[in-house]
Amino acid sequence: MNRTPAVALATLALVASGGALAPAASADSGTRDTLRLQAHLDPVPFSKVKGSGTATVTLTGHRATVSVTAHGLLAGAPHAQHFHIAAKGQCPPASAARTVNGMKSVFTTDGAPFYGGIGTSLTTKGDTSPASGLAVDRFPVGPDVTYHRTITVSAEAAESLRAGTAVVVVHGTDVNGNGKYDDVLGPSDLDPKLPAEATNPALCGPLTQAAKGPVKGGLGGSQGTDGNTLAVAGGAGLLAAAGGVFLLRRRPGRAA
Numbered sequence: 001m002n003r004t005p006a007v008a009l010a011t012l013a014l015v016a017s018g019g020a021l022a023p024a025a026s027a028d029s030g031t032r033d034t035l036r037l038q039a040h041l042d043p044v045p046f047s048k049v050k051g052s053g054t055a056t057v058t059l060t061g062h063r064a065t066v067s068v069t070a071h072g073l074l075a076g077a078p079h080a081q082h083f084h085i086a087a088k089g090q091c092p093p094a095s096a097a098r099t100v101n102g103m104k105s106v107f108t109t110d111g112a113p114f115y116g117g118i119g120t121s122l123t124t125k126g127d128t129s130p131a132s133g134l135a136v137d138r139f140p141v142g143p144d145v146t147y148h149r150t151i152t153v154s155a156e157a158a159e160s161l162r163a164g165t166a167v168v169v170v171h172g173t174d175v176n177g178n179g180k181y182d183d184v185l186g187p188s189d190l191d192p193k194l195p196a197e198a199t200n201p202a203l204c205g206p207l208t209q210a211a212k213g214p215v216k217g218g219l220g221g222s223q224g225t226d227g228n229t230l231a232v233a234g235g236a237g238l239l240a241a242a243g244g245v246f247l248l249r250r251r252p253g254r255a256a
């Protein structure tokens with residue numbers, strides 16, 4: 001009997017679907033499988049951050065349960081945190097830094113060729129899109145971060161997480177060690193109304209696929225937060241500057 005090319009192709013397809021195709025070749029199963037990612041967060045060069053952190057992500061479809069723990073950040077100050085996506089999946093090296101006022105520093109956009117732009121804002125409540133990237137009244141307050149939340153990520157973010165190019169970045173530095181965000185590095189490259197110290201990257205870690213098996217804290221995700229809600233002086237949604245110094249106060253975060 002002669003096999004027609006069509007039959008041969010069908011046979012090949014059957015064999016392939018039962019075998020070990022690369023995940024990218026099967027779009028549907030590739031997006032429905034649960035993926036577990038983890039990152040170790042290290043200080044960005046010249047950030048003067050002494051701390052470190054970890055992050056875990058459990059992704060099913062577009063649902064992501066995210067945990068971030070970190071320490072050694074500026075106390076009493078908000079720390080924006082994001083998934084940066086769709087670039088090299090790397091943290092910036094020292095060579096990415098610029099020099100401002102005689103000091104080297106990696107600004108957020110200096111790291112973009114390595115970790116990409118903001119894909120997901122890891123806020124404590126509400127919107128998680130890139131539009132909330134600087135919604136600092138909805139980010140954890142230092143010195144420690146204990147963050148746990150289940151969110152829906154964009155198609156672009158999910159794709160980057162699966163491709164291994166997503167990076168967790170926690171922002172907010174105090175390079176002159178005076179206990180507050182000030183203008184020592186000039187204005188932020190993200191928003192000139194903010195000081196660069198408030199938005200420059202502090203901790204960074206590429207998300208890589210975790211080993212198979214149970215993931216601590218990865219299941220049964222709730223909408224929990226670190227319990228901190230930051231109230232910015234003046235009540236504005238973003239950092240309010242007064243004489244170059246950020247006046248931040250806490251108030252109980254149980255409004256709703």
Ligand SMILES: [Cu+2]
Binds near residue numbers: 082
């Ligand atoms: Cu970021």
